[in-house]
Amino acid sequence: MSDPAVDPISTPGLPPELAEAAAEKWAAFRRAATPRDLRILESAKIPATACRVFAFSDFVADNCIRTPALLTDLVQSGDLARAYSRSAWPTRVRNGIAQARDDTTLGHCLCRIRRREMLRIAWRDLAGAADLDETLEDLSAFADACLQEALSALERQLTDTGTPPRTAEGCLPQLVVIGMGKLGAGELNFSSDIDLVFTYAEPGRIQWGEKHVTGEEFFTRLCRRYVKILGSTSPDGPLYRVDPRLRPYGENGPLVMSVDAMENYYQHQGREWERYAWIKARTVAGDRTAGRDLLARLNPFIYRRYIDYTMFDSFREMKRSIEHELKKKGIRENIKNGPGGIREIEFFGQIFQLLRGGVMPVLQLRSIMAVLDQLAADSIIDTPTARKLKEAYRFLRRTENRLQEAADRQTHVLPAADQERNRLAASMDFSNWPTFKTAIDHHRTFVHRQFSHLLAMDTPETETKADTPLADLEAQLSTLWLDALRGDRDQAAVDTLADLGFAAPGDVMAALQLLAQDPATRAIGPEGRRRLDRLVPMVLSRFHANAHPIHALRGTLDLVRIVQRRTTYLSLLVENPDALVRLMAFSAASPWLITYLSRHPVLLDELLDPRTLYTPSGQSALAEDLQRRFRLMDPDDLEYQMEALRIFKQVNTLRVAAADIFGVLPLMKVSDYLSGIAETAVNKVLDLAWRHLVAKHGTPCHDLSDPHLARGFAVIAYGKLGGFELSYTSDLDLVFLHAGSSGTTAGGPRPIDNAQFYSRLGQRVIHLLTAHTPAGVLYNTDMRLRPSGDAGLIVSHIDAFEAYLVNDAWTWEHQALVRARAIWGDSEIRRRFAAIRERALAQPRNRATLRGEVAEMRRRMRQTHTNQAPGLFDLKHDPGAMVDIEFMVQYVVLLMAHRHPGLLTWTDNVRLIQSLAQTGLIDDHTAHLLRTAYLAYRAMAHRLSLREKPAVVAEHTFQALRDRIVALWHRLFGPA
Numbered sequence: 001m002s003d004p005a006v007d008p009i010s011t012p013g014l015p016p017e018l019a020e021a022a023a024e025k026w027a028a029f030r031r032a033a034t035p036r037d038l039r040i041l042e043s044a045k046i047p048a049t050a051c052r053v054f055a056f057s058d059f060v061a062d063n064c065i066r067t068p069a070l071l072t073d074l075v076q077s078g079d080l081a082r083a084y085s086r087s088a089w090p091t092r093v094r095n096g097i098a099q100a101r102d103d104t105t106l107g108h109c110l111c112r113i114r115r116r117e118m119l120r121i122a123w124r125d126l127a128g129a130a131d132l133d134e135t136l137e138d139l140s141a142f143a144d145a146c147l148q149e150a151l152s153a154l155e156r157q158l159t160d161t162g163t164p165p166r167t168a169e170g171c172l173p174q175l176v177v178i179g180m181g182k183l184g185a186g187e188l189n190f191s192s193d194i195d196l197v198f199t200y201a202e203p204g205r206i207q208w209g210e211k212h213v214t215g216e217e218f219f220t221r222l223c224r225r226y227v228k229i230l231g232s233t234s235p236d237g238p239l240y241r242v243d244p245r246l247r248p249y250g251e252n253g254p255l256v257m258s259v260d261a262m263e264n265y266y267q268h269q270g271r272e273w274e275r276y277a278w279i280k281a282r283t284v285a286g287d288r289t290a291g292r293d294l295l296a297r298l299n300p301f302i303y304r305r306y307i308d309y310t311m312f313d314s315f316r317e318m319k320r321s322i323e324h325e326l327k328k329k330g331i332r333e334n335i336k337n338g339p340g341g342i343r344e345i346e347f348f349g350q351i352f353q354l355l356r357g358g359v360m361p362v363l364q365l366r367s368i369m370a371v372l373d374q375l376a377a378d379s380i381i382d383t384p385t386a387r388k389l390k391e392a393y394r395f396l397r398r399t400e401n402r403l404q405e406a407a408d409r410q411t412h413v414l415p416a417a418d419q420e421r422n423r424l425a426a427s428m429d430f431s432n433w434p435t436f437k438t439a440i441d442h443h444r445t446f447v448h449r450q451f452s453h454l455l456a457m458d459t460p461e462t463e464t465k466a467d468t469p470l471a472d473l474e475a476q477l478s479t480l481w482l483d484a485l486r487g488d489r490d491q492a493a494v495d496t497l498a499d500l501g502f503a504a505p506g507d508v509m510a511a512l513q514l515l516a517q518d519p520a521t522r523a524i525g526p527e528g529r530r531r532l533d534r535l536v537p538m539v540l541s542r543f544h545a546n547a548h549p550i551h552a553l554r555g556t557l558d559l560v561r562i563v564q565r566r567t568t569y570l571s572l573l574v575e576n577p578d579a580l581v582r583l584m585a586f587s588a589a590s591p592w593l594i595t596y597l598s599r600h601p602v603l604l605d606e607l608l609d610p611r612t613l614y615t616p617s618g619q620s621a622l623a624e625d626l627q628r629r630f631r632l633m634d635p636d637d638l639e640y641q642m643e644a645l646r647i648f649k650q651v652n653t654l655r656v657a658a659a660d661i662f663g664v665l666p667l668m669k670v671s672d673y674l675s676g677i678a679e680t681a682v683n684k685v686l687d688l689a690w691r692h693l694v695a696k697h698g699t700p701c702h703d704l705s706d707p708h709l710a711r712g713f714a715v716i717a718y719g720k721l722g723g724f725e726l727s728y729t730s731d732l733d734l735v736f737l738h739a740g741s742s743g744t745t746a747g748g749p750r751p752i753d754n755a756q757f758y759s760r761l762g763q764r765v766i767h768l769l770t771a772h773t774p775a776g777v778l779y780n781t782d783m784r785l786r787p788s789g790d791a792g793l794i795v796s797h798i799d800a801f802e803a804y805l806v807n808d809a810w811t812w813e814h815q816a817l818v819r820a821r822a823i824w825g826d827s828e829i830r831r832r833f834a835a836i837r838e839r840a841l842a843q844p845r846n847r848a849t850l851r852g853e854v855a856e857m858r859r860r861m862r863q864t865h866t867n868q869a870p871g872l873f874d875l876k877h878d879p880g881a882m883v884d885i886e887f888m889v890q891y892v893v894l895l896m897a898h899r900h901p902g903l904l905t906w907t908d909n910v911r912l913i914q915s916l917a918q919t920g921l922i923d924d925h926t927a928h929l930l931r932t933a934y935l936a937y938r939a940m941a942h943r944l945s946l947r948e949k950p951a952v953v954a955e956h957t958f959q960a961l962r963d964r965i966v967a968l969w970h971r972l973f974g975p976a
Contacts, residue, residue: 014055015422015432022055025065029054033068044075053126056427059408060122063115074120083134089145092117097153103225106153107232107239110146115236117142122190122405126427132398139188143240147177147194147285150229154222165208165218173206173215175199175222175256176291179284180246180277185366189397191404191411193241194230197281198223198256201290219256227255237408246277259294266301273318278302279350280366303357303364304568316455319347335396335403336412340444342400344451345393351454352380359647362632368393385450392443399440402427414440473544476500477537484509484516500544507550508540515557520565528567534574535560542581552588559583559594563601572604579607589661590946592728596657600650600776614664616656619676626684641688642768645681646775652677653728661946667939668910674726679823681778682715682732682769686824689764693757698748700757702739703799712739713758714798714825714833715765718785723819723908725938727945731780732769735820736762736795739829755797762795785816798832805840811853815890817841819907838904842897854891855973858883873958875937875944875951880962882941884969885934889913891972896921909934926968933961 054061064071074080096113100106121138124130155172158164167173180195182188206218232239245251248265278298283291336342349371357363365371369390376386402424403411415421425436480493497505515521543553563569573580586593597603606613629644656673659665690711702712719733720726740754769778786792787804817837822830865877876882889912897903900919906912910931917927941951
C-alpha cells in the first residue's frame with residue numbers, strides 16, 4: 001500500500017494492481033528525494049507522468065529512487081522534454097568521459113552516461129513523448145557515440161604514452177569497427193547486444209616503442225582492451241554486451257583481421273548466412289575510409305550480380321535451426337525468433353535483397369522498413385502486404401522495447417505471469433492481456449503466413465498429408481535418375497518408364513543418361529547435386545504430364561546441363577514449378593529460344609511472371625525502363641552499365657520471342673518491337689560514349705546553327721534495322737555522321753580536334769555495342785555501308801557524306817540508301833540526312849543503265865550465295881526469293897523517285913510496295929503478289945530460325961509464288 005503520509009500520484013487508466021505498485025514506487029522516490037528535487041519535479045508536472053513510467057519500468061523506478069538527482073538533472077537540463085539530434089550524441093559522450101585516464105575509469109564513466117541516457121530514452125518512450133523511430137534512433141546513435149569516443153580515448157592514451165605506435169608511414173594505426181545486425185541498421189533495441197567485427201587497413205609491421213609488432217598483434221591487443229571497456233560493469237550498471245562472433249571463422253577465428261584477409265576469406269570461404277549477416281553492416285567507429293573500402297569490396301559477395309535463388313534453402317535452414325533451438329528450450333512465445341516474429345519480417349525483406357540486390361542496387365538497404373517500401377515501389381510485393389508487414393514490425397518492435405525497458409534485461413519472450421502480462425498489455429495501451437494477445441497474434445499470424453508462403457516451407461499439416469500423384473511419380477523418377485547417375489543401362493529402367501506411361505521410353509532414358517554422364521554433372525558439388533537431384537524428376541514428371549515431344553525434354557535437359565554449374569538457376573526452377581512448366585513449353589515450341597536461354601541464363605528469372613513475359617514494351621516504355629535501371633547504378637561503373645544494357649536487351653528480346661512463339665504478335669510487329677529495343681539500346685550507348693568523351697576532352701563545336709543541335713552527331717540505320725525488319729539474330733548496319741567544325745573541343749582537360757572527337761565517339765560506340773562481357777555482346781555491327789566502305793572514315797562529315805552519295809556512290813549504295821533512316825541524332829542533322837537521301841535517290845536515271853547495274857549486282861550476289869543442295873529453295877537468295885523482290889522494289893524506286901518523291905517516305909519493303917501501287921507504278925495485282933510472297937517467305941524463314949533451321953525449304957513448297965516472282969523479274973530485267 002502507498003504511504004498515507006504522502007500524496008499519491010494520479011493513476012488514471014491503469015489496472016488497480018499497477019496503479020498501486022506505481023504509487024508505492026513514487027512514495028519511495030519522494031522519501032529519497034530532497035525537497036529541492038521535489039519542487040523542481042512538481043513544477044515540471046513530472047508526477048503525472050511518473051505514474052505510467054514507474055508502473056511499466058522497474059529499471060526507471062529503481063534508478064530514480066536510488067539517485068533522485070538523476071531525474072532532477074534530466075528535467076532541469078530540459079533533456080527529458082526534448083529529442084536529441086544524432087550530431088549531439090558524440091559531444092555528450094565526449095564530455096562525460098573527459099576526466100577518464102585509464103581503461104577502468106573510462107568504462108565507469110561510460111556506464112554512468114549510459115544509466116542517465118537509457119533512463120531518459122525509456123522515460124520518453126513509456127510516457128509517449130517519443131515514437132518508435134526516435135527511440136531506435138537514440139539507442140543506435142548513443143551506441144555509435146560510445147563506440148567512437150571509447151576508441152578515440154584509447155587512441156589518445158596510446159599517443160600520450162610518449163612512445164605511440166606508428167605505421168611505416170609514421171601514422172597512428174587505426175582500427176575499423178563494423179556494426180552488424182540492428183546496430184548496423186540503426187535499429188538497436190533497448191537491451192540489445194552489440195554485434196561488432198574488427199578490421200584494419202594496414203597489414204604491415206608497426207613500431208611500438210623499441211619493438212616492431214605485426215598489425216595483427218597490435219590490433220588484437222587493442223581490440224581486447226576495447227572489448228573489455230565496452231563490456232564494463234560499474235555501480236551504475238552495465239555498458240554493453242559485445243558479441244564479436246560474426247567475424248570470419250566465428251569465435252574460433254582471430255578477433256581482428258586485415259581488410260585484405262577479410263576479403264580473401266569471404267571470397268573463398270564465405271557462407272550463405274554470412275551474406276545475410278553483412279546486409280546491415282556499417283562502419284560505426286574508427287577508420288571510416290578503410291571501412292567504406294571493406295564494404296565496397298564485400299559488396300559482390302553479399303549481392304550477387306544475378307538473380308540468386310540459392311539463398312532460399314539457406315534461409316530455410318537458418319529458420320529451422322532457430323525454431324529447433326526454441327523448441328529445445330521450451331520457448332514458444334518468442335516475438336523475435338518465434339513464428340511470425342521480428343526475425344521473419346527481416347528475413348522476408350532480406351530474401352529479396354539477396355535474391356535481387358545485385359541487379360537492383362536500390363534494394364541494398366540496411367533498414368527493413370526502407371526495404372519493404374522499396375519492394376512495394378518496384379511492385380515486387382503488393383502495397384497492402386508491405387503496409388501490413390510494416391505495421392507488424394512496428395508493433396513487435398514496440399513490444400520488444402517495452403519488455404526490455406521493464407528491467408533493462410535482454411528478453412524477447414512474452415511473460416507467463418499474470419501481473420507481468422497485464423503490465424506489458426497496459427504499456428502497449430491495451431486494457432487487458434486477452435485484447436493485447438489477440439492483436440499480437442493477428443500480426444504474427446499474418447507475418448508467418450507471408451514468410452512461409454515465400455519460402456514454401458512445409459507445415460506439420462503438409463508433412464503428414466498423403467503423397468499426391470505427382471509427388472509419387474517424382475519419387476519413382478528420382479530412382480531412375482539416380483540409376484542413370486550410377487551408369488545403369490538395363491532394360492528394366494526403360495520398362496519402368498513405359499509402365500509409367502512415357503512415350504518413347506528409350507529416348508527418355510537416353511536423354512537422362514546423356515545428362516548424367518556429362519562431365520559437368522559429374523563435377524558438380526554436393527549442394528548443386530542435391531538441387532539437380534530434385535530438379536530432374538520434376539522435369540520428367542512435367543514432360544510426362546504435358547505430353548511434350550521428346551525434343552522438348554532434350555532441350556530442357558540440355559539447358560539444365562549448361563546452367564548446372566551456376567546452381568542458383570537450378571534453385572530457381574526447383575523453387576518455381578510454374579516457371580519450369582513454361583520453360584518446357586518454350587522448349588517444345590522453339591529450340592532457338594532454349595538456346596537463347598542457355599546463352600543468357602539470367603533470363604530464366606523472366607519465366608516467373610507471365611504478366612510481363614508475354615507483353616513486350618513499346619519504345620517509350622523501353623526508354624523509361626532503361627532510364628530507371630540506370631538511375632539505380634553508379635554512373636562511373638561502366639562495366640556494370642554494359643552488363644545492364646545487355647541484360648535489358650536480352651530480357652526484352654525474350655518477351656518479344658515469348659509473345660511471338662505463342663501467337664500473340666504478328667511477324668511485322670515482332671520486327672517493330674525488336675527494332676525498338678535496338679534503337680533504345682543504341683541511344684543509351686551514344687549517351688554513355690558522349691558523356692565519357694566530353695568529360696575527357698570537352699564539347700566539340702559544329703557547323704550548324706540550329707539552337708537545338710546539342711551534339712552535332714547522328715546515327716543512320718541501314719538494312720534490316722533501317723527497314724524495320726530486324727530479326728532475333730540481325731547485325732546492325734550503321735553509318736555515323738557529324739557536323740563538326742574546324743578547331744578543337746572546349747571545356748575539357750584534354751582538348752582535341754573536333755573531327756578526332758567524333759571519330760573517337762564512333763569508335764567508342766562500336767566498342768560498347770560489340771565488346772564481349774559475361775552477359776555477351778550487345779549487338780554485332782556492320783559499318784561497311786559507310787562512304788568508301790572499309791576504306792572510309794568511321795564517322796563522316798555530313799557535307800562529305802552528301803558529296804559522296806550525290807556524286808560518287810555506286811548504284812548498289814543507292815539501293816541500300818532506300819532502306820536507310822536516322823535513328824539517333826540532333827534534329828537538324830536528321831533533317832539534313834533526309835534531304836541528302838532524297839536528293840541522292842531522286843536523281844533522274846537512265847532506265848537501261850540502271851536496269852543493267854541492278855541486274856549485274858543481283859547476278860554477283862547469286863554467284864556468292866549459290867544453293868548447293870538440289871531439291872531445296874533458299875528463301876532469301878534463290879531466284880524468285882526475297883532478294884529478288886527487294887531488288888525489284890529498289891529498282892522502281894530509284895527509277896521513278898524523281899517523279900514521285902512520296903516513294904521515299906518509307907524504308908520497309910511492305911510499305912514501299914504499297915507506295916508503288918498507290919502511285920500507279922505497279923498494278924494492284926502485282927503489288928498483292930509481291931507483298932504476299934515477301935511476307936510468306938519472311939514468315940517461313942522466321943519460323944525456321946526459331947526452330948534453329950536454315951531458311952531453306954523443299955523446292956515445291958512455294959513453287960507457284962516463286963514461278964510468278966521469277967516471271968516478274970524476267971519482265972523487268974530479262975533472263976537471270
